Amino acid sequence: MRYSPYSLLILLAVSLSTAFAQTLPSPKEHFGFTIGDDYQLATYTQTEAYFRKLAAGSDRVKLVDIGMTEEGRHQLMLIVSSPENLKKLDRYKEISQKLARAENLTDEQARALANEGKAIVWIDGGIHATETVGTHQLIETIWQLVSRKDPETMRILDKDVILLTHANPDGQELVTNWYMREPKAEKRSLDNLPRLYQKYIGHDNNRDFFMLNMKETQNIGRQLFVEWIPQIMYNHHQSGPAGSVLAGPPYRDPFNYVFDPLMVTGIDALGAAMINRMNAENKPGFTRLGGSVFSTWYNGGLRTTTHFHNIIGLLTEIIGGPTPEDIPLVPKRLIPNGNTPFPVTPQKWHFKQSIDYSVSLNYAVLNYGARYSDDLLFNIYRMGKNSIERGSKDYWALSPKRIDAIEDAFKNDPKKVVPPTNAALAQYGFVPRGGGMPLKYYDTIMKAPVLRDPRGFIIPTNQPDFATAVKFLNALIRTGIQVQQATADFTVAGKKYPAGSYVVKTDQAFRPHLLDMFEPQDHPNDFQYPGGPPVRPYDAAGWTPAFLMNVKFDRILDGFDGPFKKLPIGELQSPEGHINGAPSAGYVLSAKANNSFIAVNDLLASGVEVYRLPNGVGGKSTVESGAFFVPASAKAKSLLDKSAKDLDLEITGVSKKPTASMTKVSPMRIALWDTYGGSMPSGWVRWLMEQYHFPMKVIYPKDIDAGDLRKKFDVIVFVTRAIPAVGGREEDIFAALSRGEAKEETTPEEYRPRLGKITATKSIPELKSFMEAGGTVVTIGSSTNLAYHLKLPVKNALTEMTASGQERPLPGEKYYIPGSVLRVALDSTQHATWGMPNQTDVYFDASPVFKLAPEAIAKGTVVPLAWFDSSKPLRSGWAWGQSYLQDGVAAFMAPVGSGxxxxxGPEITFRAQAQGTFKLLFNQLYTVGSAASSGNGHVADE
Structure with missing residues (x-):
C-alpha cells in the first residue's frame, strides 16, 4: 500500500506520540511497587529520580528546584498544567501576583485579569516525614495528573496551574530507610526513629513559617508569598482523630480576628467541595468543625500562615501508613452529626485506602479551582483590596477585649437603662426586638480615636539592637510584606526619625499578617462550658514576634508620609554597621545586641582577648553593664571591621583603656542535652549555637550517668522536658514522635549511645557533683524541676490548699496560660541578665513560676533574676487567672557548691523566635574570670 506524504506525516506523529507516552514510567515501573502497597515506602532519592523522569518525559510538567535543604538535598516543586499553560507560566504568575497584591487595580481590571488567569493551587506533602501518606499521595497525584486523559483531569489541567511541592526531602530519606531496614515486611515499623526528621527541629518545621529560619521553610515561603501567591494551598498531614478517617475543613472556632470574612467562608466552600466528593464516592469518615482540634487561630504553620495572606489554606489529617492498622471503635463517632455526617465503621485500614482518599481530596480541590477559577482569583484580590482600604482609613477591629470593654461601659454606667429580657431566651443569646444596649456604648469603644488600628509602624535605626530589628523585618520581607525605608531624616507625630529607618504601612494586601506580627493576639476565654475546664488552643494563643524580639517601634494611628522608598518585594535587608570613634586603645561592643555574641565568639576562636565591663563605663550611659571590651590589635581590627560590616554592629572605638574593673572572658566547654529520637527544643538551641558561633557538644543521658562531668565541661544546658518531675516519670515523654521505647538490642549500634533517660537515682547526683565542683547548669522550662531535686529553697508558686489541707496545683478553671507572651521585670545588673532591659517580654507556656522560701531570702542563697511585678502581665495571647502570677519568680540563680x-521558667529560646531573651542563655556560656583592673570606670575621648 502506498501512502501519501500527508498520511506518512500523520503516521509519524502518531508513532512519535506513542513513543513519547511510553517514556513516562508508572510508579510501579519506577519504584517496583504500587504507591500504597502495604509495607512499602519510597526514599527521597527514588522520588527525586521519578520526578525528574516525569518532568523530562511529560509536556504537562515543569520541574523547579526551589533550593537546598538543611542536609544538602534539592527541594523540588513540580508545576503541572496543560502544555499551553506551561508556555505562559510567567503571565499566569504575573496575574496571580497582581491580584494578590491588589494594588492600583479597579474591580473591572481585576475581573478581566481573573477571567484571563488560571487558578494557582498548591499541594504539598511530607512536611512531617513519619506521616508517610503525605509524601506518597504526592507521588500518586503527580502520576494521575500527567497520565490521565479523562474530562475532569483535562479540565483541571486547562484551568489550574498546580504547584506540587515536596516539603521535607531529608525527612523522607531518613524515615523510609528506617522503615525499610527490616527485611521481613511484617516486622517493619516507624517506631523509635533515632533522630529528628528535620535536621534541627523535627515536627516544629511546621511552626517556622512566620520566622522562616530553616532552609526548607525559606524555600517554600518564597514560592508561597513572593513568587506565586496561590489562591489555594493544601497541606497534607496525619493522623485523623480516633474513630474517623480524616479531619478536614472547615475548622473549629476561634478563627483569628484579623482575617477577612472571605477567608473564613472560602475555607467553608472548599471544605464543602471536599466532603461532598468523599460522600459521593462512598468514602466515609470525614470529620470537621468540632469533630477535631484544628482551628485557624495560630500563625506560623505551613497552612496557617497562608490564611494571613488571603490564601485559602487547607489542612487534612488522615489515618494510615505502610503497616495496616485498625480504625478503633469509638461509639460517639458513630452518630451522624454536623461534624461527621458519614461516619466510618471500625475496620482494618490499609495504606492504599489512605492514598485513594488523598487523591480524591486533591481532585476535589483541583476541580473546585477549575470550576471557580475566576471567583478564586477575584476573591483574593477582593480580600487584598479590603485590607488596603482598612489600612487607609480609621478602622476599629473587633476582638474579645473590645466586646468586654463595651459591656463594662454599660455595666459601670450608673444612668444605664436596662433593656427588657426574657430569662428563658437570654440563656441562648436571644435578644428581643428593640432590646440590646444603646448605641452610645458601642461608640464609646469602637469610635474612640486611641483604639483605632494603626496606619503603620516605624522601626528607627537608633535602637539598642538594630540588627535584631532587621531580622524581624527580613521575616516580614520573606513573607511578602511591603517594607519602605527612609532616604532622609523625617518627622511623624512630632517625633524625629533618622534616615535609614524602616516604615511598614498597613494599607497593603497582606495587612492581616503584618498586624499579626506587630500587634498582640487577643485570644478569647474558651471553656468547655461556663465554669468548666479550658479548651486548649491548637498551638500558641499569642506569639507577637515584635514583642518577643524586643523590637523598638512606634505605632502610628494617623496617616503619614515622608521621604520613603519602597523596597523590592522579597529583597532582604543587610545594613552595614560601623566602628565609631578612635580605636587606638580598643573597642566596646554593646551587650544589648545579640550579634555582639557572634563577634565575641569569633574573636575568642581567633585567640583575641575579650573582657566584660560589669559596671559599664562611668559617664557613658550608652555603655551598659556587661558590655564587651576588646583591646586594640591588628587581629582585633581585622575581625571587628568584618563583624561591624557583616553583622550590622555599631562598635565604639576608644582611645583610652577603660579604668573600670574588667573581667576576662573565656569560652566555656558547653554541653547541650539531647535524647534518643531527638528533642525539638534541643534542636532549636543547637541551631542557635551554630548561628551565634558557640562551640558545643551534644550529650545524652548515658554521658551524664558516666560521671566525671567537670573534667569535660564547664556548662550543661537542659531545655524543657529534659529533667523529670520529682516523683514523676523519669523520662522525656516528648523526646520523639515515635511510639514505644527503643531497646538496646534492636537499636543500630551507632545510635545506642543516645539511649537512656535522666533519672533521680543516677543522673541527678552526677549533676549535683558537677556543680559542686564548679560547673554551671542552665535549665529552661520544665527542666527547672532540677531545683526540686536539689532541694533548693524554692517552691511552686501556682498552688492552692484544698479543704483537706492538701496542696495542689491551681486547677484550669482558676488558672490557665497556654503559649502566650507575658512581661517580666528583671535585675539587669546581674551577670546573668547583662544587656537586658529592666522589663522584657517572655514566651510563657504553662511555664514554672517559683516562690522563694523565707530562708532563701534571708540568707540570699537564691538570687531572683526575673519576676512578675504586675497582676496583669499578659501582653499577647490568653492568660486566665493571671493575677496569680504577681510576685512570682520567673528566673533565678542559686549557688551549688562552687558552681x-x-x-x-519561660521558654527563653522558644523556636528561635524569642530573640529578646537569647541573652539570658548566652550570658551563661562564658567563663568570666577575675578582675583585670579596677577604678572608676571612665573612658576618655571615645
Whole structure:
C-alpha cells in the first residue's frame, strides 16, 4: 500500500506520540511497587529520580528546584498544567501576583485579569516525614495528573496551574530507610526513629513559617508569598482523630480576628467541595468543625500562615501508613452529626485506602479551582483590596477585649437603662426586638480615636539592637510584606526619625499578617462550658514576634508620609554597621545586641582577648553593664571591621583603656542535652549555637550517668522536658514522635549511645557533683524541676490548699496560660541578665513560676533574676487567672557548691523566635574570670 506524504506525516506523529507516552514510567515501573502497597515506602532519592523522569518525559510538567535543604538535598516543586499553560507560566504568575497584591487595580481590571488567569493551587506533602501518606499521595497525584486523559483531569489541567511541592526531602530519606531496614515486611515499623526528621527541629518545621529560619521553610515561603501567591494551598498531614478517617475543613472556632470574612467562608466552600466528593464516592469518615482540634487561630504553620495572606489554606489529617492498622471503635463517632455526617465503621485500614482518599481530596480541590477559577482569583484580590482600604482609613477591629470593654461601659454606667429580657431566651443569646444596649456604648469603644488600628509602624535605626530589628523585618520581607525605608531624616507625630529607618504601612494586601506580627493576639476565654475546664488552643494563643524580639517601634494611628522608598518585594535587608570613634586603645561592643555574641565568639576562636565591663563605663550611659571590651590589635581590627560590616554592629572605638574593673572572658566547654529520637527544643538551641558561633557538644543521658562531668565541661544546658518531675516519670515523654521505647538490642549500634533517660537515682547526683565542683547548669522550662531535686529553697508558686489541707496545683478553671507572651521585670545588673532591659517580654507556656522560701531570702542563697511585678502581665495571647502570677519568680540563680544553677521558667529560646531573651542563655556560656583592673570606670575621648 502506498501512502501519501500527508498520511506518512500523520503516521509519524502518531508513532512519535506513542513513543513519547511510553517514556513516562508508572510508579510501579519506577519504584517496583504500587504507591500504597502495604509495607512499602519510597526514599527521597527514588522520588527525586521519578520526578525528574516525569518532568523530562511529560509536556504537562515543569520541574523547579526551589533550593537546598538543611542536609544538602534539592527541594523540588513540580508545576503541572496543560502544555499551553506551561508556555505562559510567567503571565499566569504575573496575574496571580497582581491580584494578590491588589494594588492600583479597579474591580473591572481585576475581573478581566481573573477571567484571563488560571487558578494557582498548591499541594504539598511530607512536611512531617513519619506521616508517610503525605509524601506518597504526592507521588500518586503527580502520576494521575500527567497520565490521565479523562474530562475532569483535562479540565483541571486547562484551568489550574498546580504547584506540587515536596516539603521535607531529608525527612523522607531518613524515615523510609528506617522503615525499610527490616527485611521481613511484617516486622517493619516507624517506631523509635533515632533522630529528628528535620535536621534541627523535627515536627516544629511546621511552626517556622512566620520566622522562616530553616532552609526548607525559606524555600517554600518564597514560592508561597513572593513568587506565586496561590489562591489555594493544601497541606497534607496525619493522623485523623480516633474513630474517623480524616479531619478536614472547615475548622473549629476561634478563627483569628484579623482575617477577612472571605477567608473564613472560602475555607467553608472548599471544605464543602471536599466532603461532598468523599460522600459521593462512598468514602466515609470525614470529620470537621468540632469533630477535631484544628482551628485557624495560630500563625506560623505551613497552612496557617497562608490564611494571613488571603490564601485559602487547607489542612487534612488522615489515618494510615505502610503497616495496616485498625480504625478503633469509638461509639460517639458513630452518630451522624454536623461534624461527621458519614461516619466510618471500625475496620482494618490499609495504606492504599489512605492514598485513594488523598487523591480524591486533591481532585476535589483541583476541580473546585477549575470550576471557580475566576471567583478564586477575584476573591483574593477582593480580600487584598479590603485590607488596603482598612489600612487607609480609621478602622476599629473587633476582638474579645473590645466586646468586654463595651459591656463594662454599660455595666459601670450608673444612668444605664436596662433593656427588657426574657430569662428563658437570654440563656441562648436571644435578644428581643428593640432590646440590646444603646448605641452610645458601642461608640464609646469602637469610635474612640486611641483604639483605632494603626496606619503603620516605624522601626528607627537608633535602637539598642538594630540588627535584631532587621531580622524581624527580613521575616516580614520573606513573607511578602511591603517594607519602605527612609532616604532622609523625617518627622511623624512630632517625633524625629533618622534616615535609614524602616516604615511598614498597613494599607497593603497582606495587612492581616503584618498586624499579626506587630500587634498582640487577643485570644478569647474558651471553656468547655461556663465554669468548666479550658479548651486548649491548637498551638500558641499569642506569639507577637515584635514583642518577643524586643523590637523598638512606634505605632502610628494617623496617616503619614515622608521621604520613603519602597523596597523590592522579597529583597532582604543587610545594613552595614560601623566602628565609631578612635580605636587606638580598643573597642566596646554593646551587650544589648545579640550579634555582639557572634563577634565575641569569633574573636575568642581567633585567640583575641575579650573582657566584660560589669559596671559599664562611668559617664557613658550608652555603655551598659556587661558590655564587651576588646583591646586594640591588628587581629582585633581585622575581625571587628568584618563583624561591624557583616553583622550590622555599631562598635565604639576608644582611645583610652577603660579604668573600670574588667573581667576576662573565656569560652566555656558547653554541653547541650539531647535524647534518643531527638528533642525539638534541643534542636532549636543547637541551631542557635551554630548561628551565634558557640562551640558545643551534644550529650545524652548515658554521658551524664558516666560521671566525671567537670573534667569535660564547664556548662550543661537542659531545655524543657529534659529533667523529670520529682516523683514523676523519669523520662522525656516528648523526646520523639515515635511510639514505644527503643531497646538496646534492636537499636543500630551507632545510635545506642543516645539511649537512656535522666533519672533521680543516677543522673541527678552526677549533676549535683558537677556543680559542686564548679560547673554551671542552665535549665529552661520544665527542666527547672532540677531545683526540686536539689532541694533548693524554692517552691511552686501556682498552688492552692484544698479543704483537706492538701496542696495542689491551681486547677484550669482558676488558672490557665497556654503559649502566650507575658512581661517580666528583671535585675539587669546581674551577670546573668547583662544587656537586658529592666522589663522584657517572655514566651510563657504553662511555664514554672517559683516562690522563694523565707530562708532563701534571708540568707540570699537564691538570687531572683526575673519576676512578675504586675497582676496583669499578659501582653499577647490568653492568660486566665493571671493575677496569680504577681510576685512570682520567673528566673533565678542559686549557688551549688562552687558552681551555679540557673532556672529560667519561660521558654527563653522558644523556636528561635524569642530573640529578646537569647541573652539570658548566652550570658551563661562564658567563663568570666577575675578582675583585670579596677577604678572608676571612665573612658576618655571615645
Amino acid at each position: 551555679k544553677f540557673y532556672a529560667f
